[in-house]
Amino acid sequence: MNPTVDDVLDTGYRHPRDPVELWLARQWQEVIGFAVGIRENFFELGGNSLDAARVVNAVLEELGVQLPLNVVTEHPTVESLAARLRDHNGRLADPLVEIQRGDGTAPPLFLVHPANGQVGAYAGLAQALGEDFTVFGLQAAGLYSDVDPVTSVRAMAATYVEAVRAVHPTGPYLLGGCSTGASIAHEMAALLAEDGAEVRLLALLGDGLLDLGPRFDQPPGDLVAVLDRWKELDLVPPDATTGFVSRSARVWQANEDAVRDWEPRPYSGPLDVFLGPPPDRPAFADWPSAVTREHTPPDGDVAGALRGLIG
Template sequence: QLYVLDGHLQPVPVGVPGELLIGGDPLALGYHRREDVTRRAFIDNPLPGHTGEKLYRTGDIVKWLPNGELQYIGRLDTQVKIRGNRVELGEVETVLNQHPAIHRAVVVVREDRSGGKRLVAYIVPEHPDSFVLEEVRRSLADRLTEAMRPTAYKVMDELPLTPNEKVDRDALPEPETGRPDLESEFIPPRDPLELKLMLIWEDLLSVRPIGIKDNFFDLGGHSLLAVRLFAEIEAVSGKELSLATLFHAPTIEQLAEILRREGWSPPLEKVVPANAEGALIPLFLVPPAGAVGLSFIELSRHLGDDQPVYVLLPSGLDDEDNPTGHMSEIAKVCIEEIRRLRPKGPYILGGLCFGGYVAFEIAQQLSAEGVQVPLVVLFDVHGPRFARSENLLVFHFRKFASLQGREKLHYLAERWRGLKRRAQQFGFKTAYRFFHSLGMALPSSLRRTRDAHLMARLTYSARPYPGRGLLFHAERQPEGFDTPLKGWGGLFQGGLLAHEAPGDHSTMMHEPHVRIVGQQLMDVLRPLNRELADDNGRGGDSSRITDMDVV
């Protein structure tokens, strides 16, 4: 006789997991000379009409199927200790398997980055297309204590089985470190404070990326991690917050607002380590003017754990800086920061928009000093020699003629705004040259980062560079901008390799397109690292490490 009973030793319906108990005439009397184990495993039958009978508790979790068969789910007696609390994995699995959206689930213990233990749930949904993990999280929050709730989930098509049709727990894959499926939309940090908090969260939670509206506890956070989180915040800010703060403000956005009310903002670092680990040649990337390089942090996640990546932040992102309007000075400051972290080369450099110009000038200065720069990577940067694919006046006339009615008026309005921007740029350029010729500092009204960097770009005179370049140009370009080399042809004497990246200028460096850019970049960096190592071992010159054509 087979019985499937719940924790109160009552029968469960078909499809609901419970413990398998065995009874009947062939049942053994107990364990030989092990009375304590016999008392726990052989119990009186609690069901009506079975007085005097015994049942054997197998410790197996099973459920009845509609066809009368039993399906094995797991073990009930797998007890572990999580953050000082004893947890029966079987109990957690029972609650998970009772959720109507779950076909089958198991829970195992894994180590987190700090060496502590955490619960990981592996789930096979009943209906994968309509499965919502967030609903399962909420359900567990209502039924399980904090220590019993898994902090990571892996949704699978099926669970690996042993020849005996039991779950092969050793074959279960490691959980992914990517952002889980959350209800909140991913919104990246918007300022240095939110960026600092994001980096702390990502390091503690081993989850990347994290958005400013993501809940700390939904990402796998718990009370002990909360203690470490607030210790980190106090270390960088000097502000001591109570742990209760996190329950009222469990997102980066809310925590940042509290810190702002406390009157604190982080001192902006000149270099943000997107990945400080690895033995490959470090990659230093320069973001657009006034930006904090979040797209490069996304990119670094697709370059492998052994590729060091640093984001250089040119001066002027905090109020105390006095940003220069000269490209050579900007590059000089960046070189000082590079050498502070990595005193000796070689270095790989790259940049997006304005940052591409800075990276190019850094490479020029380092190369003149004899420092190895095996590659300069440009992300959709219009070069100094860029020219539209057709005459600007012809282009606008053709575009205007193709429009109808109100569209013509809107187009004229847009062009007027563009003309104003061009006039402003011309004014910046003229003002910079005037003050620079007199040896005078820029007026405060022209010192804002974006203005100063704009002047640096407009007045930059690029010289041919003896090294090699890699250019990623967006697949979708504005009309008239569809030149594949974007004005960099002839400036890389060592060769220029061009890759087309999916998306447009605004989207190519964000998911999902940045994943492809990362893979293409890694396909270039890995062999470059190997060949440079071989070349240095022979005492050769890195200039020979290339199969790029000069364009």
């Protein structure tokens, strides 16, 4: 098995798995001063009652949920507090998810979801990049609501470009993706370049370099069995339901269909292709481009290779 970002870190850190856990982990990072895993105790990490009040205030300001002041004492981990908030977060289904907020010295990095539509797989990569870097994930429609998944790479790319420009209007743009996300990121880069925007990075990541989270080999038959397996592997929160498995299966199938029906449009910029150990060679390594630069990060250190490209 190829090493992943989490293997390289080897710190016991367990990354967030959904947008609520991602958002809470970011709030804790800003209050405490460093990245935290979903099961680390807020107070054992150095948080105090004033810090807890800042978290409660952030929940009220950004999510519109008034929590009691002692809520962090009762729910001292990201995982536990996320379960309290999950039913109240109306922004859960937004395509753009802020994974990590950096200091603004570098343009933000936008990473597009793999085939399962989720962006939690990029949390470990964001942490490994370092706290200087702002990292956003783009997640698929239909995971956290009953809207129909999008079945076209070009339609997804157009929607995601709009979301990206809402927070970063003028570029330059740093884009990347793994699995289905590689195709969508390529299409986004082509759209932005056609519009005269500067795309400084288009990073396409091989599947073996990241822990991509929940997967399907085929549409599931027994949703309960799939959910139990995902929980056993710690791929979903404890309060995940078979409804989430069903929506995930629809998203996965839509992404599979979208990539199958898509042909790369011409893109004049360079492709930075990240490969795992041989014989890993994903299809995008052979997409036509003026310049294709292949990288095989030593020990699976994708973050180090990305930092070198971003500068």
